[in-house]
Amino acid sequence: MIECSELPIREIKRAELQWERRLHRKTGTDINRAGLGQMLQEVREVENISSQDIKGLASRIKRRKHADANDLIKLSYGFQQSAENISEFVRITGAINVIVKEFTGNDSDLQQLAGECLCNLTLGEEVCCERVVTFAGTYLITFLENLNNRVLNNICIWTLQNIIASGPKAMKAIHSKGIVASLQRLLAEAPDSELLDEVLLTLELMLDYEDSCLSKAFILTRMLPEVLTKPCRLNGLKLLYKCLKLTNFETLDNHIAQLVVDRCVENLVPVAEKKDPSSYHVTIILCVRILANLIALSESCLEKLINECVNGRISFCDLFQFCSNDGQDRVCREMLWLFGNIYKSASKQQMNRFLEHDNFTKNLAVPRVLLLD
Structure with missing residues (x-):
């Protein structure tokens, strides 16, 4: 990781x-x-x-x-x-x-x-x-x-x-x-507003202390499921990444893991539609890191991600090209890591399905600086 x-x-x-x-x-x-x-x-x-x-x-x-x-x-x-x-x-x-x-x-x-x-x-x-x-x-x-x-x-x-x-x-x-209980209530009850963003940021700051105040059990049973019910926003994605990182990208069940994959794709779709990766630099990196770790650990997450590509919801090859053309070398490096994990984790049948819609083995224009690494 x-x-x-x-x-x-x-x-x-x-x-x-x-x-x-x-x-x-x-x-x-x-x-x-x-x-x-x-x-x-x-x-x-x-x-x-x-x-x-x-x-x-x-x-x-x-x-x-x-x-x-x-x-x-x-x-x-x-x-x-x-x-x-x-x-x-x-x-x-x-x-x-x-x-x-x-x-x-x-x-x-x-x-x-x-x-x-x-x-x-x-x-x-x-x-x-x-x-x-x-x-x-x-x-x-x-x-x-x-x-x-x-x-x-x-x-x-x-x-x-x-x-x-x-x-x-x-x-x-x-x-x-008792701040944790208060923040948990606000996370569940606060309207979709600036206050919700601040609550998400506050919980993220607490996770900087790892599990000294928020246990892994609390993160898995209370925070992760609640964060996944919130609208797509950067603060929520940052909190989601930190939660998963502290639990070594393990979730309670496959359903939660697949919801995480779905949330990442939801965050990446606007990037692909607007073709403006520079405005979503942090979003892309966080989503790619989450996906790369999850598919390495879970076959169901890999299948979920491949289905998203087959259904045309997201094209990682196109997203890579947008980032490459925009000079986002760091993002491209992260995406190459994701492609590598897909290649290592997928079965031959899964790989064939993926390459039919997202053929990164042929279509990638890798930035020169990455070829020299």
């Missing part, structure tokens, strides 16, 4: 979220500003927050046992600007309790702002994430399941993703709060 070179998901996700939240917060506050002079002053205040400013804000809200909207906005911006600001805030014992108090209060505006504070606080080191779990972990999970408040749903799941990605200690801490 060829290993997948994983991207630094935590770093990319955090950078994207930081930028998006900063733009969102500016847009929201700009709407309520009275004039240019006031606006410029407020921009300077929130874009140049020092560790001393954070220390002062933390001490003040601790003393007052309350944080107003301006306090929360400044803290949220301050946490985005530097890890030092986050560390300074965490050192003030009792300050985080005030943020959590506003997060669990009845004022919806303050609740959202406090949630953003907690989310940006988890951009710090793992110890900061552990503190957030200690004081707000249960609330984050509870509010996540309230599907009537989409803004709060997003804030909670972004925060949980930061916590999970920060390290094993924070991961174990949030696991002890």
